[in-house]
Amino acid sequence: MAFSFQPGRRHLMAAALAVCASVGFAQFAHAADNWPDKAVRLIVPFPPGGPTDTASRIVGQELSKRIGQPVVVENRAGASGAIAAAAVSNMPADGYTFMMLATPTLLAPHLYPSAKYDVQKDFAPVATVYSLPIVVVVNPKVLDVHNMQELIAKAKDEKGNLNYTSSGVGSFGHLTMERIKKLGDFDMQHVPYGGGTPAITDTIGGQVPMMYADLVAALPHIQAGSLRAIAVGSPERLPMLPDVPTIAEQGFEGFEAVSWGGLLAPAGTPTDVIERVSKEMKEILDVPEVQERMIGAGAIPNYEDPAGEAARIKSDDETWGAVIRENNISAG
Known part of the structure; x- marks a missing residue:
């Protein structure tokens, strides 16, 4: 008696899927x-x-x-x-x-x-x-500090009552300042705004004394003297602000934001x-x-x-x- 192999439905389905997969892969590769x-x-x-x-x-x-x-x-x-x-x-x-x-x-x-x-x-x-690039800026008429050490000393003197702003809750400026506060063991109050432009406007106006801001938005005001840059979050100094030290250079070794x-x-x-x-x-x-x-x-x-x-x-x-x-x- 001669015997012949008759694959079951499971084997036929598996074979069909394999063929479809190989064809699909070939077509996908061809498309790529x-x-x-x-x-x-x-x-x-x-x-x-x-x-x-x-x-x-x-x-x-x-x-x-x-x-x-x-x-x-x-x-x-x-x-x-x-x-x-x-x-x-x-x-x-x-x-x-x-x-x-x-x-x-x-x-x-x-x-x-x-x-x-x-x-x-x-x-x-x-x-x-x-x-x-991100930069820490202060209104020099309201907050006369020139570096992070002076800022931290002022914040400690104010016992947590010094305010800072950012472009909003959860913004990169907000998160960065919260990280710095923990590392530097000092406190400040966050005053969030609904965007970078109104935050910078009120920092210049003196409603809040400082901000962690996008450089592109802050640079014209830094150049005009209405804002003072005291630190940058990049690992190296920025060519646009060569005299402004990094946060890492000011007591936060290895810090980068x-x-x-x-x-x-x-x-x-x-x-x-x-x-x-x-x-x-x-x-x-x-x-x-x-x-x-x-x-x-x-x-x-x-x-x-x-x-x-x-x-x-x-x-x-x-x-x-x-x-x-x-x-x-x-x-x-």
């Missing part, structure tokens, strides 16, 4: 090989006009020239970028959607209960693009597309004209490859997430 064959979207999680938006438009314009397809910048503002991030995390991972991550969007899940995404799990790092922006793609985006875009970003950020335009917008070009960006995301998520938890900060 031919990328791009249509316009690419770059989602900006903030309104038009700010450093993140401007930097995105500068690099998007250059990327478009290099890949031969339009790069369409789309603004989706709200909840420190959480609205855009949640949307992008669920978009197709086909290499045609990217998002310019900024520090507030990275930290939003710690601050907003409604922020249902995880930057480390739901996105693929592409490239760090820029750093956004730098807001930044970088490209992300939905998790699962083809690796070769990510590598291509990252390579293009590196070359774009080396162009002198691009550097000049970005610095003019307050964003310092700062390329890191996908591994470097991933390490930065992990480190900042841990560092600033701890600050948020320890101080029971919530923006939602």
Whole structure:
């Protein structure tokens, strides 16, 4: 008697799925090989006009020239970028959607209960693009201090009654000052504003004596003398303020507080597309004209490859997430 093998339904289903998977993978790889064959979207999680938006438009314009397809910048503002991030995390991972991550969007899940995404799990790092310098400024007519030591001494004399402001609850300026307070063992009261512009306006007006501010917004007032810069949060001094020491130089060894922006793609985006875009970003950020335009917008070009960006995301998520938890900060 001759016997023949008759596979059961389970084996037939498994074989069919394997064939479909291999065909799908081949088609996916083929699509990646031919990328791009249509316009690419770059989602900006903030309104038009700010450093993140401007930097995105500068690099998007250059990327478009290099890949031969339009790069369409789309603004989706709200909840420190959480609205855009949640949307992008669920978009197709086909290499045609990217998002310019900024520090507030990275930290939003710690601050907003409604922020249902995880930057480390739901996105693929592409490239760090820029750093956004932050500066401690005081109104010299109201608070006559010239460095962090004098500020801390004044705060201790005031026994916690000295105020500072930032662009809002959970803003990077707010988190940075809370971290400094703990490390320096002193207290100050946070007076949050609904944005950087009104906060700076009232600091200049004397309603609050000091602020941890974005350099791009504060620099004209520093140059005019209405604000005095006493420290910067970057690891090195800034070329725009060469005489202003870093926080690390003033008794906080190793301290760094730098807001930044970088490209992300939905998790699962083809690796070769990510590598291509990252390579293009590196070359774009080396162009002198691009550097000049970005610095003019307050964003310092700062390329890191996908591994470097991933390490930065992990480190900042841990560092600033701890600050948020320890101080029971919530923006939602």
